[in-house]
Structure formats: structure tokens, C-alpha cells
Amino acid sequence: MMATQAGAIVEQPREEPHGGVLYVVGTPIGNREDLSPRARRVLEQADVIACEDTRHSARLLQDLSGHGRLISFHRHNRRQRQPQLLELMTAGHSLALISDAGLPGISDPGEELVAAARQAGHGVVCVPGPTAFVTALVGSGLPSGRFVFEGFLPARAGARRQRLRHMAAEPRTVVFHEAPHRLLALLEDLLKLWGDRPLQVARELTKRHEEFVGPTTAMALDHFRERAPRGECCVVVGGCPEPETLPWDGDALATRLQELIRRDGLSPSQAARILAQRSGHSRQRLYALLVQQRCDEEQGAGP
Numbered sequence: 001m002m003a004t005q006a007g008a009i010v011e012q013p014r015e016e017p018h019g020g021v022l023y024v025v026g027t028p029i030g031n032r033e034d035l036s037p038r039a040r041r042v043l044e045q046a047d048v049i050a051c052e053d054t055r056h057s058a059r060l061l062q063d064l065s066g067h068g069r070l071i072s073f074h075r076h077n078r079r080q081r082q083p084q085l086l087e088l089m090t091a092g093h094s095l096a097l098i099s100d101a102g103l104p105g106i107s108d109p110g111e112e113l114v115a116a117a118r119q120a121g122h123g124v125v126c127v128p129g130p131t132a133f134v135t136a137l138v139g140s141g142l143p144s145g146r147f148v149f150e151g152f153l154p155a156r157a158g159a160r161r162q163r164l165r166h167m168a169a170e171p172r173t174v175v176f177h178e179a180p181h182r183l184l185a186l187l188e189d190l191l192k193l194w195g196d197r198p199l200q201v202a203r204e205l206t207k208r209h210e211e212f213v214g215p216t217t218a219m220a221l222d223h224f225r226e227r228a229p230r231g232e233c234c235v236v237v238g239g240c241p242e243p244e245t246l247p248w249d250g251d252a253l254a255t256r257l258q259e260l261i262r263r264d265g266l267s268p269s270q271a272a273r274i275l276a277q278r279s280g281h282s283r284q285r286l287y288a289l290l291v292q293q294r295c296d297e298e299q300g301a302g303p
Contacts, residue, residue, distance in 0.1 A: 023126075024097050025104070037108075046067070055096060083098055102130055106131065133234050153178070174237045176237070191221060199238065224241075
């Protein structure tokens with residue numbers, strides 16, 4: 001649009017969405033009233049909308065006064081679809097990216113598209129909206145000033161437990177996403193490897209039946225053993241407390257190390273790390289205790 005001001009011709013900027021720009025748009029995680037006016041306008045006026053499931057997104061967008069052409073973009077077709085989406089922006093089309101729920105780019109392939117768009121020289125604009133893990137963290141009542149978001153842990157039990165052992169000493173609040181069919185296994189691993197910490201499982205966020213289940217790992221585990229979990233959950237776990245350094249008792253500590261190795265199937269190094277977190281003694285000193293115990297046993301078994 002052109003306008004005259006004080007004898008000069010001034011070009012008025014076009015209201016977003018602009019051509020050749022990627023708009024990352026947050027959509028409701030449950031309650032449809034959470035779609036912001038700005039997000040609504042961008043989705044109504046964007047030329048193309050990339051979404052996980054075109055049928056799901058069509059239902060979400062049905063109340064809008066029209067919307068752009070829907071194109072599927074998900075983890076199974078992202079490598080083929082990404083060049084097509086970049087070409088559309090190069091041709092001057094405006095592109096909106098949405099997920100089935102929440103803000104794209106978190107635990108989904110939107111992260112790759114944003115990076116590719118920036119690398120190709122396209123503008124990227126984030127239209128913020130609801131985000132499940134932040135909503136769960138704030139509603140949990142656990143410390144939120146400093147936290148860690150881990151997304152989905154590995155599906156395989158061995159890899160999941162290895163990751164949890166690596167994070168066991170993390171002092172900040174930790175937030176996970178988890179699928180319902182793996183929630184019990186995650187809670188069991190957390191109780192075994194991290195102990196009974198403050199914990200809330202958030203589900204059905206912003207919906208009528210929203211709930212937070214806790215307030216500890218053991219109590220949440222008991223709850224979901226009786227009531228099968230449904231729908232993806234956010235699991236918010238209190239950070240590792242500062243250990244109280246126990247008096248050094250070599251025999252008692254060696255016994256606890258052996259229990260971790262034999263009962264829990266940990267390696268000597270892993271056992272020393274876990275017990276260091278629980279006792280306040282250094283991992284190196286505890287591992288040396290295991291080495292010394294092994295040497296004593298070998299000498300006792302000699303000729």
C-alpha cells in the first residue's frame with residue numbers, strides 16, 4: 001500500500017505474514033481458546049501451513065475464516081518435504097509451521113526446518129503459544145527458577161537407564177515427556193535410580209480433566225499401577241538434593257557397593273557414582289574401595 005505524507009511517498013509495511021518467511025506458530029495443547037489472536041491471523045492469511053497431521057490440523061483450523069493450503073510435515077517425511085517447503089518460501093510464499101499441539105520445534109522435526117530456513121537466508125518469526133513442558137513445570141509446584149528439559153528419553157530400557165544414571169546428580173528440576181505405555185517403566189527406573197523424590201506427572205493439560213499426580217515418585221507409581229495412564233504426559237522431578245556426607249565406614253560402604261552391583265546390575269563404576277551421590281563421598285574413593293576389596297579377595301584365594 002502506498003500513502004502520501006508531507007509530500008513524500010511512504011510505503012506501508014504489509015501486515016504479517018510476509019512472503020518468504022517461516023512462521024513458527026504455537027497452537028493449543030488442549031483448550032482451543034488458547035489460540036492467540038495473532039496466531040489466528042497468521043494461520044488465516046499464510047499461503048501454506050506445514051503440519052504433522054493434515055486431518056488433525058483441519059479440525060483445529062475449521063473455525064478460522066479460511067486458511068492456507070495444508071501440507072504434511074512430520075518425522076517420517078521431513079527429508080523429502082523440507083526442500084519443497086524451502087522452495088515455496090524462495091518463490092515468495094509465506095509458510096506457517098504448526099504441530100499437533102504446542103510450539104513446534106520442541107521434540108519434533110520443526111527444529112530442522114527452522115535451521116534450514118535460516119541457513120537458506122529466510123526470515124523466521126516465532127508466534128509463541130502454549131508449551132506443555134513449561135505449563136507442567138509451572139503447575140507442578142517444584143522449583144522452576146532453574147530447570148532441565150530432557151524431552152523423550154530413549155525407548156529402550158538399557159539406554160533409558162544409562163541416561164538416567166548419567167543425570168542422577170543433576171541439582172535442577174528435570175522435566176521429561178513420556179508416552180503412556182512407557183510411563184510405568186520410567187517411574188520404576190526413577191524410583192530405583194534416583195530414589196523417592198518430589199515428582200508430579202502432568203496430563204490432559206488445559207483440558208477439563210487436567211491432573212497432576214504426585215507428590216512423590218512412589219506415590220505416582222502406585223497411582224498409575226492402579227489406573228492405566230492415557231495420553232502423553234509431562235513428568236516433573238525434583239533435582240538431586242545435596243548429600244549429607246556419611247561417616248566413612250569402609251566395610252558398610254563396600255557392602256552397599258556390592259548390593260548395587262549384584263542387585264541392581266550396575267557396573268563397579270556406575271555403583272561408585274550412584275553411591276557417591278547418596279553418601280557424599282567421592283566417586284574415586286569409593287571405586288578405590290572396590291579395587292582394594294577385589295585385591296584382598298584375590299590374595300585370600302591364592303595358594
